[in-house]
Amino acid sequence: MTEIAITRLSARQADFDTALAQLLAWDDSVDHQVNESVRHILQQVRTRGDAAVLEFTAQFDQLEAASLSALEISADRLQQALQTIPSEQREALEQAAERVRDYHQRQKQDSWQYQEADGTVLGQKVTPLDRAGLYVPGGKAAYPSSVLMNAIPAKVAGVSEVIMVVPTPAGVVNEMVLAAAAIAGVDRVFTIGGAQAVAALAYGTETVPQVDKIVGPGNIYVATAKREVFGTVGIDMIAGPSEILVICDGKTDPDWIAMDLFSQAEHDEQAQSILICPDAAYLDRVEASIRRLLPTMERAAIIATSLNSRAALIEVADLAEAARVSNRIAPEHLELSVADPQALLAEIRHAGAIFMGRYTAEALGDYCAGPNHVLPTSGTARFSSPLGVYDFQKRSSIIGFSADGASEMGKVASILARGEGLIAHARSAEYRIRQGEE
Template sequence: MKEMNTQDEQFWTQLTELLAFETAQDPKIDETVAQICAHVKDKGDAALLEYTARFDGLTANSMAELTITQEELKAAFDRLEPKLQQALKTAAERVKSYHERQKQTSWTYTDETGTLLGQQVTPLDKVGIYVPGGKAAYPSSVLMNAMPAQVAGVTEIIMVVPTPKGERNDLVLAAAYISGVTKVFTIGGAQAVAALAYGTQTITQVDKITGPGNAYVAAAKRRVFGVVGIDMVAGPSEILVIADGSTPADWVAMDLFSQAEHDEIAQSILIATSQDYLNEVKQSIAKLLPTMPRKDIIEASLSNRGALILANNLEQACEIANYIAPEHLELSVEEPEKWTPKIKHAGAIFMGRFTSESLGDYCAGPNHVLPTSRTARFASPLGVYDFQKRSSLIQVSEEGAHILGEVAQLLATGEGLHAHACSAHFRLKK
């Protein structure tokens, strides 16, 4: 791992280089995705069957063969071991309980002119959730995307998940069963995103698409944005740990591994206020790495984008954290509540040495779909608010039309919009 010291004159330049990740679209990927999306838009189900056979090695004669029924979802849940069933239920209940507190409500008030103003909050009608498949199965992604949509009151939740060579994962399907997913199709890639965005003979067009995927999925979400809403275009997973030396080094090393094992371009950074502690963590990394099943991926990730940073104090560590704006931030320190207010930019903040990031991934309650690549400077975790929309309410009284109309008439005239001015003027008291 790269070692850095805040006292180095080149520190901030080095940090910027470390964080650099090219988010611009690869022209070749974009060209391929454009062709896929156009083909799905034009041919619908036929294109989906063609691409599923080509990319997933799953040949089907009709979309019915790529559809998973509610009975099949329940059967998948029933096949799980009781302990796994209970773990899934516990995680789902905690995720639901947390997101229930995010629900926004409609409100109104009447001002001094007798005009009623307010906001009406309504859920989206239909959403699509993309769940990765193939190399790994992510039931947690099902819960984190479907549960807030369910809480928001979305009436139709359509899940797409690739099943290469027809291999279905019971845990993923069981998660769909208990989180309120209404329809499941075994398709993936850019073609699945296009199907959700444009609709096909079998798949209903949705209002919004959420969920992570590979570069082709990300490119497709970019392309269809505007036709439908999207949650975000996610980059590689990230973790930043701020440690004061009070947490066992083995724990911190494993926390760094927890993100590094996602893929070779994931990013794990540790900021500590003691060189001796950084050395302890380095020793723990060397000791624990050979025991990891995904050792090669972790090693590549830590070598490519990982870093151990020596800071002068925790105040400076927080300053660096705000610049990094990480997806996951662990405050592995004494009195984390003292330092939390100093953090302005982070997807999720894990407070204290017992709060491992992995708990947030699965069962703590808050959503694990988080802004990456420094977008936590302006973006928020996925939540119920992403599946609700707001309409402004305006009911102007006769008295209000006179008072506000004069204001509107003057401003519209100033902008040179005569019809606007007349529209307000016609309602003035004679």
């Protein structure tokens, strides 16, 4: 069995701040060769369109096609997948989709206006994006839940067309992914992946339409490509390894907490699992559960590497200090496994998603709770939010001055514009000032 040596920290130790910073450090710098490769692929797709996408798909996915149209999956094929997957899978997807849709309906923002006393109208017009691109990992990793989490908010926002790309190495298609696309209302699906798929969505080709925003997870090539095309199109985020932080009062079954930590550690070797508790003896019990349960896990080697390299069990004085440490970490997933989570919630400032109480496993949020599972990582919860309907809506300011308002505010604008030396600005405003009011 793989040896487990999880980092133990105490908020009382003199070097706690330094030790915590070292634990949280994650190098997201892009390998030079990856950068060069991605830039080459983007340039080729931008200039050669379909032909370049076909060449890279054959090279990287061993999937040959005479045309890019041949790599588009029809709506009928999506429905076929929905009809033929096992009934329990379909029911689970549909139930999850219903909950995700219901939650996100409540996020939808509407346009608004108000009128001032002199008749001036101000407001905001909220408009959905015209077209969104959804990247879905393929091959060994297949995530139908990601299809639901990314496509449903776009559709709730009113996006007219959602274009999904999913690699199918050697032509291997995941039926649940196609079924999820049918349930979520995805409009078009292309079996392409990697940086070439991101490029096709960002720039458009003869067959793949250009989108306004690209969302969805991918490998380092996909993440690097998204970073490169940002500005040409919008992107959701550049996600780092998955993270979970559990604050526990020492009263939850330690096996539950051990498995919650495993649930993130099994994603990959760089995933981070942290437990904070004021009870040192309880930390010992959780560690014992980890050692006992790890051999039962299918992805034991990945979990062990993750726990050894990036996990920690942290002792604090009390739950208030636990909240302060958590706020510094700003975790992607935060479980409040305590008797009164509502009281502790008031102390939490930075977290992607907050899971309340002993019964709320983070895994429920990944699939069927309703809130989005696309969350800020690597401390970015300090300034970022989960993916939502608002990511697929944009806002335009509405400004409509009455004659009285234009005359009055024209005086203010004139003074400020002349102060900045922008005389045309000043005179443009001054033309609207009523004669005799200067």
